[in-house]
Amino acid sequence: MNSKDLHAFYTEREERFSLSLKDITSKINVVSNIRLTTAVLFLGCIYLALTKSTSFFYLLPVLLIAFVWMIFKHAQLFKQKVHLENLVAINARELKLLENQYEKIYSGAEFNDPTHPYAHDLDLFGEGSFFQAVNRCNTIQGKHKFAHGLKTPLQHKQAIIARQAAIKELSHRVDFRQHVAAAGNETEEERGDYDELLAWLKQQPFVYSKKGFKFLLVIIPAITTVAVAGAFFNPWVKTLAILLAIFQWGFLGIYIKRVNAFHESIGRKRGILEKYAHVLHFLQREKFESPVLTGLTNNAQQADQKLKHLANLVGSFNARSNALTSIFVNSILMYDLQYVYRLERWRSENENNLRRWLEAVSDIEVLNTWATYAFNHQQFVYADISENLALSAHELGHPLIEPTSCVTNNVQLGEGESILIITGANMAGKSTFLRTVGINIVIALNGAPVFATKFNCPLILLQTGMRTADSLKDHQSYFYAELNRLKSIVDQLRSKLPLLILLDEILKGTNSTDKQAGSIALVKQLIPHHCLAMIATHDLALGELEIEFPDHVKNFHFEPNIENDQLSFDYKLKRGIAEKMNATFLMKKMGIIPN
Structure with missing residues (x-):
């Protein structure tokens, strides 16, 4: 489509x-x-x-x-x-x-972290980001879980294959996905609602746990109700009704601070509980085949009714906020303690399930997000996950670029050569190519389809160095920040975990001679390690490393076309070292320097 x-x-x-x-x-x-x-x-x-x-x-x-x-x-x-x-x-x-x-669409900027191994470099979060384009989660917890998945993709082959099956099946359930999304949009959440619900689960009961309370909460209101009815006919009974009402208020006074604290912790949660119940209503009635989805539907069975019942209890308990209602019902029915008892009983019966139900809501939202992405990109393909350290892709493109205008490239890395040196002129496509490889790796390891006609992906960690920035807050210069990033990469290499490294113009913060020597030394440092690397650079001297290490290093390039005094780009990755640069041409063209 x-x-x-x-x-x-x-x-x-x-x-x-x-x-x-x-x-x-x-x-x-x-x-x-x-x-x-x-x-x-x-x-x-x-x-x-x-x-x-x-x-x-x-x-x-x-x-x-x-x-x-x-x-x-x-x-x-x-x-x-x-x-x-x-x-x-x-x-x-x-x-x-x-x-x-993207105007007024949540960007996920709060999840951006310049110190993360790759999130900032790959434009995962913020305005115009992948998160902003793809996210379909409406609950706060769902958004956090989706962002976490982008930052820490799956690293187990079977888990990725199971996720692929779930996304494939769910991508065709448009009505289900949109009903779940609509239900998740019913109530605006407050930050902390989710954590406060979980904290409420851990509170110690102070009414339900006491023996005799159940009997007391039935007998006293029953006697008081009869006395109030009889007060219309007998003045002595009227006196008894007044004494019983005073007793109820006195008894409530013993617990009033704990009742108020209890109400504060759960009283504002009715809306979010009803929202979660509605999402689970759609989930528990749907029939799926993939194990991931059937597991979620099993977790959701009867959860909608249980959460709806909890929401109703909370709504009834909130009636105490009306002063006139509170005076009347607490004088006759021990209302506050009645609802503390019922809510504590619900918690005792369901505390082991509530966290699981809430997790099911955020899990189905994340799967809905990826399934909508898959539905909207039906020409994309699911990755073949390999345990070998090799990456290959045919007609690979960036998922945020319209397919009809996106220039795609082939990639082969790891079956022989493990390091690609990519040279080329400014604006020729080097940085975009690195981001294209990186973002598709992240997507593939999340079990979602990638922009390619074929994609073979290893189980691999990702480290990038493209947009290192200085920090006045941390008293850190640009160059020192870049060195810190490179150090983190080398430290990870020493852990012997498989690693894909994407570097764009390393050591930009020093002079050209020092930069060249340091860059060559870094590439040599990568060769004996268990890693794959793509290094984009303007420094053609790095291309000579292919001669010295022909079994490990290969040269590729992007370069412009200059014809009839016009500059153009085809954005195609080609074998060998770049021969054309465009900085001087553009400076002359713009009148910065004379022709």
Whole structure:
């Protein structure tokens, strides 16, 4: 499916959901009008029963039932409306991203880390980044898990193959993916909600754990309710009701600080719990074949009902925030302690499952993200994962460049030569090529398809050196920062773990003679180690290393075409050392130096 077909696909879905949204909105208006009419009729019947005939009292229960049903129906329709609004927004967002419009789309800049082995160099996070283009997670935990996967890809072949199977299967379930995404978009999360829920699980019970509390919470409210009813007929019973109410408040006073702290820890979580429950509702009813997805659906069984029940308990507990309600129900029903007891009982019964359910939500969001990426790039291929230290790719391109305009290249590294020296002029494509290799490695090790017609990828760690920056905060110069990056690479080489190294113009912070000597020494340092390397440079002297180490080093280049005083680039990787440079040509062309 090409870009034009995808545009038509998402446009059709957006229009279809918009029509459904319009229909639901009309139904909500009808129900609202009927509810208002029912309320007016109810008040009218009371007036007529008091002024005309008591027979109108018999209509009141019917009207009350109708009014309550209309409230319930309105709430149902409103939830459907919110879900449809999210579905419309999801497809509008896909259309926006197809046109490379990233405005107001979360960039994941918080995950960027210049000290990470490759994230900053490969533009994984921030404006115009891979994360911004690909992420479809809506929960905070889902976004964190997706970012973590980009920074630390899988390193086990079977795990990657299992992830590939899950992404392949899920990529064809467009309705499921979008319903999950719409559910995940229902409530805006606060930072810390997830951790606070897990912290709530660890709290020690102070009501449910006490013997006799269950009996007390039934008997005292029951006696008080009877006493309140009897107070209308006997003044002595009225005194008893008052004493019982005072007793309940006194008893609550013993625990009020702990009750308030308990409410603070769970009271604001109703919305996020309902959101998680809705996501799990779609997950637990779906049937899958891949082991990864069936494992998630098994984890989600009955989770939606359990979390919905917890959300309802939290919602009822929140009624204590209304002062008038709190005074009334705590005087008769020991309301606060009733709901602490019920919430602690829920926690006792489900604490071992809640973390697993929350993990299932973020896991399915990450898989949805990769599956949407796979669906939107159906011409991409899944990598063959090899345990040999060798990388090969045919027609490899950068996933953020439109396939119709992207120039692709072939790569072969590790079957013989382990180091590629890539020379070439400015703007010829060296840096983009290195980033293309790097980002596709990250994608492949996450189990997702890559921009290539064939891709064989080893289980390998990645280290880059392209955008080293100085740091005033750390009192670190550019050159020293670059040396630190190179040291981290050498340290990792000594650990004997397989490593792919991508370096762009190393030792830029020193003079040309020192730079050349240091660069040659570094390449020689790489040769005996268990690694693959691509080194882009303007320094043609590095090309002579192929003569000295023909079994390890090979030269490739990018270079411009200059014809009829015009500069152009074909961005194709070619064998050998570059012969054409363009700096002087461009300076003359721009009038910086004379012709």
